[in-house]
Amino acid sequence: MFRNLIFDWSGTLVDDLPPVLDATNQVLGVYGVPPMDRETFRLRFRLPYREFYEEMLPGVPLEELEVHFRKAFSGSSEPVTVLPHAREKLAWCQAQGIRCFVLTSMDSDAFRGQLEDFGLAGYFEATYSGVLDKREVILEILDRHRLAPGETAFVGDMTHDVETAHHAQLTSVAVLTGYTHAGALALARPHLTVQDLDGLRRLMERPTGKARPVATVGALIENDEGQVLMVRTHKWGHRWGIPGGKIERGENAAAALVREVREETGLEIAEPVFVMVQDCIDSDEFERREHFLLLNYLARKTSGEVCLNDEAQEFRWLTPEEALKLDLNQPTRLLIEEVLEGGTP
Template sequence: MKNFRFKHIIWDWNGTMLDDVFLCCDIMNNILHRRNRQPITLSHYRDIFTFPVREYYKNVGLPLDNGNFEKLSVEFIDEYESRKNYCNLYPGVKETLEYFSSLGISQSVLSAYSQHTLVEIIEHFGLSRYFQRINGLDNIYAAGKIDNGRKWIKELGLKKGEVLLIGDSVHDYEVAEEIGAASVLISAGHQAETKLIKVTQNVYPSMNSFLLELQNLKNY
């Protein structure tokens, strides 16, 4: 592959590789139902989901004071953990991982999901062998991943522009900018395309469309 300038790929997990968007919206609706509140639509969910997740809960209109945020986080993650195995990988994810791997390009995961469960679910899907490192958070509050990103890029020891980050959120774009990586966003995940194209032109509707572009070597 002559024109591919990247030496390492950093992947986001939720909404980029794992299709858990419907599940996350459904769990929120159960939380709202228990509080006698109106449900949100999937489309609205993709408009208001953001990082830090605390801000998303605020957007939903849930009170977060007096330990409510921590309680909501536990409530959310308990249901998520019991249902996550019903989620699938997005079409084209395995093929894209395999594609980079066949080119000898190393790959890793940088996620705001907690480390232990992240490692477990990646193993569940048989993808561990693709990753040099799996970087999650040490808690369930999904505040963001800039700090872990900074640490990881330092360890990788690669130059600016040698790393490509693949994600599904504005936060992924911000992390990439912060650590000097290029980025590609897939708009099939937790945030609507209308939000993503406000920060970057590198937005693809699906993993398969990105893979096709890679194979055609148009921009990479």
């Protein structure tokens, strides 16, 4: 899929959020600002970090803040660890001949120390650190290393990483392991979103042999007010759709539908009515090229409140007519239109 990968560092390859949060709170404390907890920090922190500090500590020179931060970060007792699947992903890239680079805003001395301590230096052709605004450097990297934009992806965990990829006309790959929540990342419109780097590896692996179609179930779920449940997910390019998933071996379609809806939404359903089957072959909307057989149902919510798992980022209860005004994936649009036209028994 890609011949070149440019990685962010913090939150993408290593988990340094604990000492970063600790150091940030120490900096805020110098100026009498209360500390933040982890989730508040994830919601507010952004790059370029000069914008974050201008919001938190307006008027304080960035150079002054950097002195406090470097001292606090180097003295923090909070651990930094390599994220799960990161080392395996880099080894896989090396075995596949994929060229790898790092572009990070992290302080250069701290970055080089982590790079050596974790034994990751040998995986990268070149690294670029201490870059406050990555958009100012990304084009230089492409030119210096003769990287074709169409063969290159930028992999990161923050909206600034997605914006940097868009700026250079690269494929943007958002990972959900770091500093930014899935919902905020979705607003930046990455081309691909993966749970972690193992998901990216699996996405990039070339299938061997002739892959068979994958049978799935999904339901347009109605509540007592005649509204239907729409969920937005990164798997479908941040478009809206319906809950559903794969049928497991030995499981009938009706049981799979109940299970998938429960796992993805926390809802219990009843009275599923089969509506239609759709072929979905290598859709540009889906996160990878795949042939799905979509078994679509209409079902009624019986109990529970919507509690999304990590496959979806947002939900809405809407009338079918209102739902058609959303940015829907095409199979969901066809399903709703079929239901509105009376295409159910």
